Every structure is written in C-alpha cells, then in structure tokens.
Amino acid sequence: MAKCAICGKSVHFGNAVSHSHRRSNKIWKSNLKSVHVKTNGGSKKMYVCTSCLRSGKVERA
Numbered sequence: 001m002a003k004c005a006i007c008g009k010s011v012h013f014g015n016a017v018s019h020s021h022r023r024s025n026k027i028w029k030s031n032l033k034s035v036h037v038k039t040n041g042g043s044k045k046m047y048v049c050t051s052c053l054r055s056g057k058v059e060r061a
Contacts, residue, residue: 002032002047003032003047004030004032004047004048004049004052005037005046005047005048006048006049006052006057006058007049007051007052007057009030009032009049009051010030011027011028011029011030012027012028012030013025013026013027013028014026014028030049031049031050031051032047032048032049032050033047033048033049033050033053034046034047035048035053035058035060036060036061037058037059037060037061038059038060038061042061043061044061
C-alpha cells in the first residue's frame with residue numbers, strides 16, 4: 001500500500017479483539033487518494049490522505 005506524500009501516513013497494525021477476547025491480527029489502511037497536486041514547476045500526481053486534503057495542506061491542480 002502507498003504512503004501519504006505529505007504526512008507519511010500508511011497502514012497501522014494491531015489486534016482485532018472479539019467478544020470472547022480472542023485476538024487476531026488486523027490492518028487499518030489509510031484513506032489515500034491519487035490526486036494531481038500543484039507544485040512549484042507545474043502539477044504532479046501523488047498519493048495524499050483525505051485528512052491532508054480536507055485541512056488544506058495541498059492545493060489541487
């Protein structure tokens with residue numbers, strides 16, 4: 001899975017705990033979108049998480 005180009009957010013690992021408290025491995029994937037972003041020379045396509053898009057850390061091309 002890709003990583004956010006702005007904040008570096010990627011997958012998180014942990015345990016899924018059932019009602020009987022048995023544990024199994026779980027992966028939480030980040031909500032990444034492939035977007036065209038304005039850079040100093042023009043536009044560039046990169047993976048950005050939705051929290052960076054909402055907060056205005058990136059400007060779409």
